Amino acid sequence: xPDASAPSFYHAVTPTSTYDDILLFKFLNYxxxxxxxxxxxxxxxxxISAKNAAAMKTAARAVSLGFAxxxxxxxxxxxxxxxxxxxxxxxxxxxFRAAPGKTxxxxxxxxxxxxxxxxxxxxxxxxTSADAWLKHTxxxxxxxxxxxxxxxxxxxxxxxxxxxxSNSAIRCFLLGTKTQLLxxxxxxxxxxxxxxxxxxxxxxxxxxxxxxxxxxxVTTSSSDLDLMSYDLLTLQRTMDELxxxxxxxxxSIGLDTSTHPLLSECSELSSSLMPSVDExxxxxxxxxxxxSSAALxxxxxxxxxxxxxTLIGRKQIYxxxxxxxxxxxxxxLWDPTAPNDGGYSGALRHHSSEILALTEYLxxxxxxxxxxxxxxxxxxxxxxxxxxHQRLMAESIFRDWSTxxxxxxxxxxxxxxxxxxxxxxxLAR
Numbered sequence: 001x002p003d004a005s006a007p008s009f010y011h012a013v014t015p016t017s018t019y020d021d022i023l024l025f026k027f028l029n030y031x032x033x034x035x036x037x038x039x040x041x042x043x044x045x046x047x048i049s050a051k052n053a054a055a056m057k058t059a060a061r062a063v064s065l066g067f068a069x070x071x072x073x074x075x076x077x078x079x080x081x082x083x084x085x086x087x088x089x090x091x092x093x094x095x096f097r098a099a100p101g102k103t104x105x106x107x108x109x110x111x112x113x114x115x116x117x118x119x120x121x122x123x124x125x126x127x128t129s130a131d132a133w134l135k136h137t138x139x140x141x142x143x144x145x146x147x148x149x150x151x152x153x154x155x156x157x158x159x160x161x162x163x164x165x166s167n168s169a170i171r172c173f174l175l176g177t178k179t180q181l182l183x184x185x186x187x188x189x190x191x192x193x194x195x196x197x198x199x200x201x202x203x204x205x206x207x208x209x210x211x212x213x214x215x216x217x218v219t220t221s222s223s224d225l226d227l228m229s230y231d232l233l234t235l236q237r238t239m240d241e242l243x244x245x246x247x248x249x250x251x252s253i254g255l256d257t258s259t260h261p262l263l264s265e266c267s268e269l270s271s272s273l274m275p276s277v278d279e280x281x282x283x284x285x286x287x288x289x290x291x292s293s294a295a296l297x298x299x300x301x302x303x304x305x306x307x308x309x310t311l312i313g314r315k316q317i318y319x320x321x322x323x324x325x326x327x328x329x330x331x332x333l334w335d336p337t338a339p340n341d342g343g344y345s346g347a348l349r350h351h352s353s354e355i356l357a358l359t360e361y362l363x364x365x366x367x368x369x370x371x372x373x374x375x376x377x378x379x380x381x382x383x384x385x386x387x388x389h390q391r392l393m394a395e396s397i398f399r400d401w402s403t404x405x406x407x408x409x410x411x412x413x414x415x416x417x418x419x420x421x422x423x424x425x426x427l428a429r
Contacts, residue, residue, distance in 0.1 A: 023064035040159035055091035127409030
């Protein structure tokens, strides 16, 4: 817990409503920059002022104080944030007591979801324990499972769902666990609300990344017989879908995907088609990717490519699946023994280089919601790149974020999970 005896800017002024509003605005501006009018955060003032909203009010105060405390390095303000966080937790837990019927439970779940999401933001900013962010993420997933897909006809819940699902993707990859939000009933949700417009490709990539995370986990722990389900046809279809989405994405941002392919059509990983990669240099981004939304989506595409190639590349361990090494034309999809400047290793280095470049761009933009989601692509580089230099670059960014505004808690969690993960998780080394 921070040292509350230190001088505090927070305690130097009377925390009036206006002052609280300013702190909340700073938090919202960082995590919802350029989008606050289109996201659930636009509803926060009304949610906070609603009747019987003690948990929401104290959660909002906790995150705004926690974010401000990190910005100005104020230990006493951080202490105050923790106190509000604890109060919010108590109100939050009390709201679930004496809930006799399913209908009442669902009503309480609807009210609890925005509080749960805010509490998860607090843990991203100022972690109280190593697994607290994980607990809030799991709690939000379970609330959505209780409510069911039909609940997303509500605009607020629709917005919150896509936040929770993005967090679930991070959780699934870092911990190798599954989520019920990948089930068919959830993945077929129509993008009819404002949060879905223009983001359908990103949401499809999140689905794909969650599936790949689950698949990688299965192949880590299962027998050769279980692995037979991951045949060439399944993987080829996944590649085709990834290519298709990349073309759709390129058309939406003005990127020429013929000159910037994600995965080539023929010998996907042959050294003749994969350019040499200077792993010590940051890739030059196309102009079309130089905005926060496009950069984030592009990074998720490259992360999905790394995960897919890693999943197939692990095939070399299983002789019973040797047919998966060959494409429709009888050409090896890659050579795991190829030099580092080409082949399988070159492909992974190429995609890792792109992710690092996109991360550096987003860091200059200082948009919290984008940097938050970049935790996942960076973790993919940190775990799956065959280049020690690239892994260390990703690790260095995690270290920076673990002491910086807005991302300290989640970055520390991601780095801690990397340190504690079993060696078999780091597939491409």
